[in-house]
Amino acid sequence: MIIRRMQRIREAVVLILLTICSKAANSKAHWWRPETGEAWGYCLSWRLAVEANNIRAWRTVPTECLRHVETYMIGGQYERDVTLIVDNIWNYVDTITLSNDGFDAWILDVDDTCISNLFYYRGKRYGCEPFDPLGFKAWALSGESPAIPDVLRLFNKLVETGFKVFLVTGRDEQTLGQATIENLENQGYFGYQRLILRSGAYKGLSAITYKSAIRKQLVGEGYRIWGNVGDQWSDLQGECAGNRTFKLPNPMYFIP
Template structure:
């Protein structure tokens, strides 16, 4: 019964996500939001996506040309949101097992959540670009608009973690100087309010890999500030690797781009 309930919740979250996110695609550079669904699974592209999620495909700069339509269909027509919903439910079930005890909480049990394509969706931006190579100038312009929609399953997980007494830290590779205020505003507008801290990449960590930057942040939380990272959620394996990664990590699917 529990498994069936979780599947039903994933389906509801997927339906809600499609309804909420599709109109946002229209906001990205005036592109039409409607794309016809892809019929069936392309065997090559399905295999490629599995390789990406298993972290066996590394260092790729753009979605293979023959898989652009496949990725567009996966991201926009329900399966992506069902997959994210399943991750959120597994994370919530685990959180229920390790939640700090009522009355005996020292306030040090924490979760770390990534921001881009974990909490906030950049699907409209990448879809317009046909999932091409990362362009830092164009992405900064997109993020500055503060219109990234929140991912419904992650909104639900975020509120669930907070309600269970965990401290929640949002850690992102976005540049603090250029995107700090707009990222905070976008998160608030998308329903992510009440987190303990938004930690962004400052001048000290510019040019460093995501693994190095996020490891340093987590080490500070654990070794200097005494937090226990019970869970860690991200869309890239580089969010989840390195030092003090957490007692358990949860990978959100993302076949749109790769961050080393």
């Protein structure tokens, strides 16, 4: 009799423990990693929503996601994601038959597409601090942005294949034009058709409006835009976006 009671008590205790564990597994607490003290699962979901453009007009990375974004950007996953995207672009390029008129075009964004601002944003806690226009201008003028290796590999492939590659950036033409040209050249970007920076005529326009106008102008010149690559959705939205668009990951900032 005593043995049976003890067995029932043990069974009841096990059942209670299993119930508690099951509830914990389905609660938000399950996603917290004690080694970081951050809601890792929430931040993973936040980053996915950002990349899918379900979260828009966000100003800064949530403070609790600092370590998550840092780990993503410097821990190897960012590079793997970019490699996968570029490999798929490469496969798409191989399916295209170019004409002989020289008007087959491709568009690449510059910042965090061709060249990386990761070193700058590391000092801004990977986007947890508000954007600093003067600080970024000083960084851009230094010309120290390194090439993103897989995008440089893609760029060379496009040029060698015969595409006219246009580099389109929201950087100010008057203040950052020469520094941007030198930075790109120092990182191995040679042979592009044209670097287009934001001139005074486009000052104050949103990125979508500005880049749409540039693409519309290129189409008006007779160019066929086969592909368009950028790290912001505003690089890829609007008029004349191209036959295919490709979004590179960037959880550090949002440009409308």
